[in-house]
Amino acid sequence: MITFDFDKDGENELIIGCDDFYIRVLKNNQFIMELAETGSVSCLSPITEVRFAYGLANGTIGIYEEGLRLWRVKKAIALQWSGESLACAWANGRLDWRDGASGRVLRRVQMRAGAAAMLLADYRSLGLPDLVCVSDRGEVLGYPPYHENVGFNATTKKIPSEEDRLAITELLNRKQALMVEMQHYEANAASEDTDDRPTTGMPTNTRLQVAITPNDDEGCLDLAISTNNETIVRTALVLAEGIFESGETLARHPPINNLRSLLYAPLRPPRDVPVDVHIKALVGYAESEQFHIFELTKHLPRFAMYRTAPSILSKTKSDNFVTFRITERIQRICIWINQNFLLDEEVEIENEDMRELNITFLSLRDKSPLNMNFAADGQVKFTTPNIGLAGDLIQSLAIYLNVGDLQSMAHFPDIEEKLREEMENAAQVGETRSRLAAETAEKAQLITALLPAAQDAASYDLNEMLNRYKEVILLNEELLTGCHVRRATQEQAVNSLKNLHIILRQAARLRVGKYSKAVVAACRKAVQDNNTDALIKILQAGNC
Numbered sequence: 001m002i003t004f005d006f007d008k009d010g011e012n013e014l015i016i017g018c019d020d021f022y023i024r025v026l027k028n029n030q031f032i033m034e035l036a037e038t039g040s041v042s043c044l045s046p047i048t049e050v051r052f053a054y055g056l057a058n059g060t061i062g063i064y065e066e067g068l069r070l071w072r073v074k075k076a077i078a079l080q081w082s083g084e085s086l087a088c089a090w091a092n093g094r095l096d097w098r099d100g101a102s103g104r105v106l107r108r109v110q111m112r113a114g115a116a117a118m119l120l121a122d123y124r125s126l127g128l129p130d131l132v133c134v135s136d137r138g139e140v141l142g143y144p145p146y147h148e149n150v151g152f153n154a155t156t157k158k159i160p161s162e163e164d165r166l167a168i169t170e171l172l173n174r175k176q177a178l179m180v181e182m183q184h185y186e187a188n189a190a191s192e193d194t195d196d197r198p199t200t201g202m203p204t205n206t207r208l209q210v211a212i213t214p215n216d217d218e219g220c221l222d223l224a225i226s227t228n229n230e231t232i233v234r235t236a237l238v239l240a241e242g243i244f245e246s247g248e249t250l251a252r253h254p255p256i257n258n259l260r261s262l263l264y265a266p267l268r269p270p271r272d273v274p275v276d277v278h279i280k281a282l283v284g285y286a287e288s289e290q291f292h293i294f295e296l297t298k299h300l301p302r303f304a305m306y307r308t309a310p311s312i313l314s315k316t317k318s319d320n321f322v323t324f325r326i327t328e329r330i331q332r333i334c335i336w337i338n339q340n341f342l343l344d345e346e347v348e349i350e351n352e353d354m355r356e357l358n359i360t361f362l363s364l365r366d367k368s369p370l371n372m373n374f375a376a377d378g379q380v381k382f383t384t385p386n387i388g389l390a391g392d393l394i395q396s397l398a399i400y401l402n403v404g405d406l407q408s409m410a411h412f413p414d415i416e417e418k419l420r421e422e423m424e425n426a427a428q429v430g431e432t433r434s435r436l437a438a439e440t441a442e443k444a445q446l447i448t449a450l451l452p453a454a455q456d457a458a459s460y461d462l463n464e465m466l467n468r469y470k471e472v473i474l475l476n477e478e479l480l481t482g483c484h485v486r487r488a489t490q491e492q493a494v495n496s497l498k499n500l501h502i503i504l505r506q507a508a509r510l511r512v513g514k515y516s517k518a519v520v521a522a523c524r525k526a527v528q529d530n531n532t533d534a535l536i537k538i539l540q541a542g543n544c
Contacts, residue, residue: 005049006033017040019041021242029517030516033067036273041054061086085097086098089117093135095108095143111133114135117133202284208279209226212224212267214342219365221342221364223266223279224262225252232286234291235291236253237280239277243275256286263281275299277300280295281296303342304342306342307361307362309362318383319412322382322510324394325380326380326397328378330354333357333374334346336396336400337359368384368386387412394408404513406511410507415506418503419536422499429489429492440486446475447479450475451468504527507523518543519542522542
């Protein structure tokens, strides 16, 4: 956690890195912003008045500026702001100094061993902090702060300006691209029949086309990558954050005997967050030795894993729903649906007088239905067995409509029963821990009494001494057994409290603004009082 003036109102907010892959901004006991990431947030570090750095448990680091992520890299174990750059320590002992705005590497140093820790300290007592790095073999290295114009040594000559570097980089990239293109043309022209195909090696009107369609059988989204002519897609590289189990990249390279102009890649987003999918494809002919690289970016909306379903599913009775009231034109609701769901056809109103909307979706993950009903009087009803999905929908709709405060009524019988079970488990675990603590204290007192008796018996009766020590050994074994039981009980208590926290957090996300804040405060009091009925009432109606 760090304090940071996130909204630039002159007052610091609390920036919290959470285990559920979110960076949350807390102000006046209310979360005003959530930044989705791809792993558990392990560290946060303020940089300037508008920037802060973050690190994830999977090794990813990056920088946010006014709520927008500037850049990110993976596999760093520590980060510090040094001078005008971000210093990154990598697991293999490499140290990078990166530009804060773009992530460009300014300098790179390789240590003789893996990095263990990194910190800023005035090691030389000069009044300026140095970057101190410690390796896993105990080696300590120090580096002065890095400054853009003078580097690490103020006496060195001034390095080229940023504009000069960008111009040189752009020229080198253009030169490399032209050389690769010439090699491609020469290689393909030597192997192809000029009567059948153009001398350029590929039709000039070749385009890469991308489409995303739901796949009910596989429970995923099919990313279709195709060309608009007889060329084939040799290989496709799909880059997306938090979608693939093995990382953030998926490569598809079919065998030579199965090359076509159409290639599919499965997408399974585990969470409902918007994602930009970057596609790089090698396009050419089957016998080509070199290929053109096409790049495209496809935006995946937040609720892409829900496809439209027949309206007959909306008639199915369900006891799991949340209702609330808003005053908004149905046209804006349609725009919100079109922006956040993956639809074959956009939702449009039939006429200007239309004031109601009913639409049904089906989850590709678990085949559960989702029905959204917007009545003419402003009453809205989301019917779904997933309370987390209901909260995400309400938060997304409130942000789009700029709703500051929103109260709701919820009814989720399964969640209420689970809440009751977790409260009972927590109470039972508390009683068990008290009983085990009393038994442990009693056995420890017996051991304290037996040890002096055994020592006294050593001077007059060896058998008595052995019996006393045997009793001590038995009591010690019982203490060890009790210790294992207490540890298992502690783990059970932690799991119950985690599950309870998740349910109460989901209950708070069913409300917005002051009503969400009131739910959090009421839940804390009910948990302290061990009042299960009050918690269920708060889940249903908020803190009314």
